[in-house]
Amino acid sequence: METIAKSGARARAVPHARARSRRPVLPRWWHWLFAPLAAAVITLCAAWIQLEGQIFTYQFFWVESLWWHRAAWFAGWVFLTLVYLFFLGLTGRAPVAVVCTSVFLCVPALICYYKLQLRGEPFLPWDFAQTSEALDVAGKSDLWMTGSMCGAAAVLLMLTLAACLLPRLRFHWGRWAVRTLLPAAGIALMIFGVFLQPHVTKDILYISPDAFHQDRYYRNYGLVTAFFTNMQDLQIDAPADYTEERVQEILGETHDAAPYFSASYAAAGDGAVQTPNIIYVQAEAFWDPSALPNVTFDQPITPNIARTKGEMATGSCYSPRFGGGTCDVECEALTGFSMDYLPSSSKPYVEYIHDPTASIVSFRKSQGYDTLAIHGYYARYWSRDKAYANLGFDDFISLEDMDNPERVRPCQWEGGLVTEAEMGRQIIAAYESRDPDVPLFLHAVTIQNHLAYTPDNYPDDTRVHVTSAPADMSDETVGCLEDFATGARDTDAMWGMLTDYFDGVDEPVILVLWGDHYNAIGNGMEVYTTTGYASDDTNDPRVHQTPLLIWSNYWKEPVDLGTVAAYQITTVTDDLYGLEQPAYFDLLREEFGLYRARSLGTTVEPDGTYSQDALTSAQQEVYDAHWLLEYDLLFGENYQNAPIVQQ
Numbered sequence: 001m002e003t004i005a006k007s008g009a010r011a012r013a014v015p016h017a018r019a020r021s022r023r024p025v026l027p028r029w030w031h032w033l034f035a036p037l038a039a040a041v042i043t044l045c046a047a048w049i050q051l052e053g054q055i056f057t058y059q060f061f062w063v064e065s066l067w068w069h070r071a072a073w074f075a076g077w078v079f080l081t082l083v084y085l086f087f088l089g090l091t092g093r094a095p096v097a098v099v100c101t102s103v104f105l106c107v108p109a110l111i112c113y114y115k116l117q118l119r120g121e122p123f124l125p126w127d128f129a130q131t132s133e134a135l136d137v138a139g140k141s142d143l144w145m146t147g148s149m150c151g152a153a154a155v156l157l158m159l160t161l162a163a164c165l166l167p168r169l170r171f172h173w174g175r176w177a178v179r180t181l182l183p184a185a186g187i188a189l190m191i192f193g194v195f196l197q198p199h200v201t202k203d204i205l206y207i208s209p210d211a212f213h214q215d216r217y218y219r220n221y222g223l224v225t226a227f228f229t230n231m232q233d234l235q236i237d238a239p240a241d242y243t244e245e246r247v248q249e250i251l252g253e254t255h256d257a258a259p260y261f262s263a264s265y266a267a268a269g270d271g272a273v274q275t276p277n278i279i280y281v282q283a284e285a286f287w288d289p290s291a292l293p294n295v296t297f298d299q300p301i302t303p304n305i306a307r308t309k310g311e312m313a314t315g316s317c318y319s320p321r322f323g324g325g326t327c328d329v330e331c332e333a334l335t336g337f338s339m340d341y342l343p344s345s346s347k348p349y350v351e352y353i354h355d356p357t358a359s360i361v362s363f364r365k366s367q368g369y370d371t372l373a374i375h376g377y378y379a380r381y382w383s384r385d386k387a388y389a390n391l392g393f394d395d396f397i398s399l400e401d402m403d404n405p406e407r408v409r410p411c412q413w414e415g416g417l418v419t420e421a422e423m424g425r426q427i428i429a430a431y432e433s434r435d436p437d438v439p440l441f442l443h444a445v446t447i448q449n450h451l452a453y454t455p456d457n458y459p460d461d462t463r464v465h466v467t468s469a470p471a472d473m474s475d476e477t478v479g480c481l482e483d484f485a486t487g488a489r490d491t492d493a494m495w496g497m498l499t500d501y502f503d504g505v506d507e508p509v510i511l512v513l514w515g516d517h518y519n520a521i522g523n524g525m526e527v528y529t530t531t532g533y534a535s536d537d538t539n540d541p542r543v544h545q546t547p548l549l550i551w552s553n554y555w556k557e558p559v560d561l562g563t564v565a566a567y568q569i570t571t572v573t574d575d576l577y578g579l580e581q582p583a584y585f586d587l588l589r590e591e592f593g594l595y596r597a598r599s600l601g602t603t604v605e606p607d608g609t610y611s612q613d614a615l616t617s618a619q620q621e622v623y624d625a626h627w628l629l630e631y632d633l634l635f636g637e638n639y640q641n642a643p644i645v646q647q
Helices: 002-022 030-056 058-067 070-091 094-119 125-140 147-163 173-195 198-203 211-221 223-234 244-253 303-311 326-335 360-366 381-391 420-432 475-502 566-577 583-592 617-634
Strands: 277-283 313-318 370-375 395-397 440-445 466-468 509-515 545-552 559-565 597-599 602-604
Touching: 030 058, 030 070, 030 094, 030 147, 030 211, 030 223, 058 070, 058 211, 070 094, 070 173, 070 211, 070 223, 094 147, 094 223, 125 223, 173 198, 173 223, 198 223, 211 223, 244 583, 244 617, 277 326, 277 420, 277 475, 303 475, 303 545, 313 566, 326 360, 326 381, 326 440, 326 566, 360 370, 360 440, 370 381, 370 420, 381 395, 420 440, 420 475, 466 475, 475 509, 509 566, 545 559, 545 566, 559 566, 559 597, 566 583, 583 617
Parallel strands: 277 440, 277 509, 313 559, 370 395, 370 440
Antiparallel strands: 313 545, 509 545, 597 602
């Protein structure tokens, strides 16, 4: 019986032995070869997702990006190898390590791709402070799969299957801890000892700061290295000469100058109006699509602006953003702070304005104005509920406060977006309910024409139609352009509503309207490239100049403003009408004569031409002074004693 039992046991054991023998297992030491290989493959897959077919262009990617900047790519590869070894030590399974490392890098690569397509910028460290807003926008956008994503997924699947040939690692808890903690320590050392050390990144990795062209920065240095070296900008250092004495010296060098524009009220009016009601309107994504070459529409897009052009100041607002960043543009207009000095794509409302901060709002409040903000979306969006109070607004009317507002474009936005007409009615209602003995400063932000665009957003009988377009513009882009043009037409109608209404009131009113930024419409930048309106570069100056309109019911002379930076809107408005403004804005007025805007590496000269060259010595001097005064108000000690509203 014992012999039979043993024979049966051997018989039962044989199939299991054969089953194990069918799976070829490589020696354990192959893990050390596989780790750097897997990191390299995952790095290239992430680049493939981000750059699509550009990685197969020898000169563009393999020479100009990978070879010329090999030290930076090497650092990123070492870092990713350590990440792989961390997951391997944690789980003991190579396939799990491949999957976790792929997710670690390729999810940011996906975010990079979509952000580059929609906003012209990659995934940046400070985006984590904007997660809820980003998810909200992403949920309303039609995200799409590309061939590069599918190809990268196939390669990563094969890499995972290859990892199955490696044996599982089993360790005593002590060795497990060592194999997990050592790569973790290496990761921390890479972050804090390499990526966050300016002398290392500059002198060893040969990385040149390129904050104005983050798409190029990520392409040149790789996603890992670019992302972590950008973290150097999270720490805002004071200018080297930041002292109270230097602040007062700059303020003392500014002086009262004659009005800049000869046809302005300040230059040619009677000067009797000193505290007019002031209404700012920042219109979502507003610019005139009628300016597109070789495109025609079935109706005029901006007839009201054309009608009032002869009685107001008109020009262009140079926006620091493309495809988003509405709150950054309004922050520039309300504070005079330039985004050029801050980390690329940072959000001051979210990251910096956590305490009472000097602004034109708090200044007007110190003059006795009532201050009110209106926005057609939720109050928490971009932390406006907190930032507006810190800037000095007495009250804030948001979507939650509106009683059954008119809404359109329901395809991407549940319930639709508040219309421009509704925003016009909200502004008029707020004006009518004001204290008539107290001047009003009102700032409104519209939202109807927010991305994404699709012709299904409007009924066919109310939508603007494209009647002719370039042959190489896709049908998808034509449909999206019709959606956008309809919103632009409605912004113009709101302008007509407001100017008609305020033309009939007795109290003096200044009305200022500007567009916040351009967007991608349809298939990437196709609407701009096929028409010849602009290039496919989101930093092209032609897609950073939105309409700027400044009108009043007590001065009807036309003024050509040229191009004005968003942070100069208040300065120019006050200069046109001779209004008192903070001492800080006096410096901005002097800057206006040296350059009209400095943003994203582009200088708009006083004559309206663009330059990518270094600033002249005179321009650099006032540029540095601007940053010193901005730092003093935003991060420093407020040596300027600018009015702020204590909460």
